Amino acid sequence: MRPLLRFWPDLRSRIGVYILVLVLTLLANGIQLVVPMITGYIIDGPIAHRDLSALWLPVLGVLAIGVAEAVGMWARRMIVAPVVSGWEIMWRSRLFDRLQYTSVAIHDSWESGQLLSRAVNDLSQMRRFFAFGLPFLLSTPIVILVGTVMLSILQPVFGLIMIAMAVPTIVSVSIFERRYRETSRRSQDTIGEITTEVEESIQGIRILKSFGRSPWAAERFSLVSQKFKGLEIRKAKLDSWFWSVLLLLPTLAQAAIVGVGTWGVVQGWTTIGTVVAGVTISMVLRMPIEMLGFLLADALMSLTAATRYWEVIDIRHDITDTDGSVDDDPDVGSYRGALEFDSVDFHFADTDRLTLHGLDLRIEPGQTLALVGATGSGKTTLASLVPRLQDVTAGAVRIDGVDIRDMPVNELRHLVSVSFEDPILFSASVAENVEMGAPGSDEDEIWTALEIASAKDFVSRLPEGLGTRVGEQGLSLSGGQRQRLALARAVIGRPRILVLDDPLSAVDVDTEDRVQRALREILPDSTTLIIAHRPSTAALADVVAVLDEGRIAALGTHEQLLESSPLYRELMGASAKAEAHTTDAHSWEGGRR
Ligand SMILES: Nc1ncnc2c1ncn2[C@@H]1O[C@H](COP(=O)(O)OP(=O)(O)OP(=O)(O)O)[C@@H](O)[C@H]1O
Numbered sequence: 001m002r003p004l005l006r007f008w009p010d011l012r013s014r015i016g017v018y019i020l021v022l023v024l025t026l027l028a029n030g031i032q033l034v035v036p037m038i039t040g041y042i043i044d045g046p047i048a049h050r051d052l053s054a055l056w057l058p059v060l061g062v063l064a065i066g067v068a069e070a071v072g073m074w075a076r077r078m079i080v081a082p083v084v085s086g087w088e089i090m091w092r093s094r095l096f097d098r099l100q101y102t103s104v105a106i107h108d109s110w111e112s113g114q115l116l117s118r119a120v121n122d123l124s125q126m127r128r129f130f131a132f133g134l135p136f137l138l139s140t141p142i143v144i145l146v147g148t149v150m151l152s153i154l155q156p157v158f159g160l161i162m163i164a165m166a167v168p169t170i171v172s173v174s175i176f177e178r179r180y181r182e183t184s185r186r187s188q189d190t191i192g193e194i195t196t197e198v199e200e201s202i203q204g205i206r207i208l209k210s211f212g213r214s215p216w217a218a219e220r221f222s223l224v225s226q227k228f229k230g231l232e233i234r235k236a237k238l239d240s241w242f243w244s245v246l247l248l249l250p251t252l253a254q255a256a257i258v259g260v261g262t263w264g265v266v267q268g269w270t271t272i273g274t275v276v277a278g279v280t281i282s283m284v285l286r287m288p289i290e291m292l293g294f295l296l297a298d299a300l301m302s303l304t305a306a307t308r309y310w311e312v313i314d315i316r317h318d319i320t321d322t323d324g325s326v327d328d329d330p331d332v333g334s335y336r337g338a339l340e341f342d343s344v345d346f347h348f349a350d351t352d353r354l355t356l357h358g359l360d361l362r363i364e365p366g367q368t369l370a371l372v373g374a375t376g377s378g379k380t381t382l383a384s385l386v387p388r389l390q391d392v393t394a395g396a397v398r399i400d401g402v403d404i405r406d407m408p409v410n411e412l413r414h415l416v417s418v419s420f421e422d423p424i425l426f427s428a429s430v431a432e433n434v435e436m437g438a439p440g441s442d443e444d445e446i447w448t449a450l451e452i453a454s455a456k457d458f459v460s461r462l463p464e465g466l467g468t469r470v471g472e473q474g475l476s477l478s479g480g481q482r483q484r485l486a487l488a489r490a491v492i493g494r495p496r497i498l499v500l501d502d503p504l505s506a507v508d509v510d511t512e513d514r515v516q517r518a519l520r521e522i523l524p525d526s527t528t529l530i531i532a533h534r535p536s537t538a539a540l541a542d543v544v545a546v547l548d549e550g551r552i553a554a555l556g557t558h559e560q561l562l563e564s565s566p567l568y569r570e571l572m573g574a575s576a577k578a579e580a581h582t583t584d585a586h587s588w589e590g591g592r593r
């Protein structure tokens with residue numbers, strides 16, 4: 001129950017309206033119980049005495065009850081919808097906020113489909129539960145109890161019959177509950193798996209098609225679907241078994257009331273009106289008793305949904321300000337931008353193997369350091385430490401001597417800009433995508449950033465220029481175009497520290513060269529850590545560091561390293577030759593001009 005009770009603080013704000021909903025539900029659900037009493041009265045009164053004049057009042061009563069029930073149902077729905085939708089939106093934004101603040105390591109460890117299905121399916125389930133399930137779950141037992149009390153007052157024997165029926169009902173409810181809850185958890189987790197499958201196959205559609213592996217994807221999908229089907233069938237089996245018990249018991253009670261009642265009339269200890277009233281009450285009670293099965297199943301699914309929701313909300317914030325929270329808008333101090341790695345060790349959470357070990361590196365303010373290393377040597381990992389997407393496991397990263405873990409996270413992220421290997425654009429205009437790097441920038445600043453990134457030409461040729469929508473819902477750009485927009489996003493804020501993870505791997509050498517020079521000219525004060533594969537990039541840097549299996553293997557200028565480091569020569573080897581070739585082409589072109 002705890003996961004559901006934890007919603008109490010959220011419910012409290014609208015609790016007055018919600019109590020009104022509960023009362024209306026109880027009223028609409030229970031008022032039918034009065035009808036049998038009136039019927040009994042009509043049979044033993046006006047009918048037995050053949051007195052038609054006494055009939056109109058009870059008939060009007062029945063009519064009024066019908067109207068009250070209809071109005072109650074209508075009002076209940078009208079009132080409850082805006083309240084629960086408001087809650088659903090609040091829960092969903094809380095989940096979204098939470099995901100924004102959780103660290104990259106946590107995101108890595110969760111399947112995206114699990115997060116999606118929690119944000120979508122589980123929260124809709126919660127909304128339905130608070131709109132419908134809970135009010136009925138609370139009012140139904142009251143209606144059943146009141147009905148039983150009424151039966152007992154009418155004729156104690158009838159009350160006893162109902163109570164005798166309650167015992168097997170409670171036993172089957174408890175058996176059902178345990179089994180159903182477990183199956184419902186597995187089924188809801190499987191929805192998460194299905195969501196992941198769909199998501200991956202859509203994102204990877206090009207690969208699947210070009211390798212002709214669509215049948216393979218379909219096969220995998222059908223496997224999880226089969227699993228889901230199995231679980232849903234199991235749920236349905238439990239459900240139908242439980243329902244039939246719930247259906248059978250009231251019928252037995254009814255038969256018993258008819259039998260015992262008729263016997264009582266013959267014996268003279270009860271009246272026909274009482275028996276008719278008793279049978280009718282037991283018929284009215286059928287509906288709530290049957291509904292109990294559905295309500296219980298719904299409550300169990302909601303309990304699972306709530307548990308899954310809190311699992312995400314309870315993820316520990318591991319990358320925070322020193323006080324454990326995250327200040328959205330901290331003061332940004334002035335820094336010169338000296339970036340220092342001091343005996344840094346790092347390993348990923350799922351392994352003890354160190355990806356970076358004992359790493360020492362210092363970049364002076366305004367200096368550009370090129371980091372080169374074989375694939376898998378830990379370059380991207382190193383880059384992700386600077387904006388604290390991951391935290392070091394030993395040692396420290398410092399800016400102007402201040403450990404970055406002692407700065408407010410958002411101050412750090414204001415000082416540091418990053419552009420990663422795979423450039424992600426959002427479904428928004430070019431301008432919005434670039435401005436994301438420095439909210440509030442004007443159009444001139446956006447164009448300057450695009451110019452640095454050598455993206456000005458192609459953007460001005462887009463159908464709507466800066467206003468062109470890109471990203472998933474917009475125009476598809478080439479890999480190199482996307483990289484350049486991502487780079488513009490990184491440089492627009494003129495950050496103190498710029499971290500560029502192979503930012504131009506998809507553009508030609510000429511363009512890369514232009515960008516490099518623009519960076520140095522326009523952002524001379526930014527300390528830059530650039531991960532590079534090409535000698536041309538390395539040659540333009542003030543210092544080059546060679547990373548080998550998580551350690552700095554050599555440090556120096558491009559020329560020095562070419563001389564002294566065999567590893568560096570090897571890394572630059574093939575491309576150095578290719579580069580020499582382009583440089584020739586350059587001078588040839590230059591000569592012609
Ligand atoms: N999220 C992760 N969990 C566990 N291990 C990881 C994770 N990300 C990367 N690694 C491992 O860490 C090592 C370094 O990866 P990293 O991405 O830093 O390499 P890289 O130098 O950037 O390579 P590339 O030049 O191919 O981009 C690799 O062995 C990789 O398998």
Ligand SMILES: [Mg+2]
Binds near residue numbers: 381
């Ligand atoms: Mg990398």
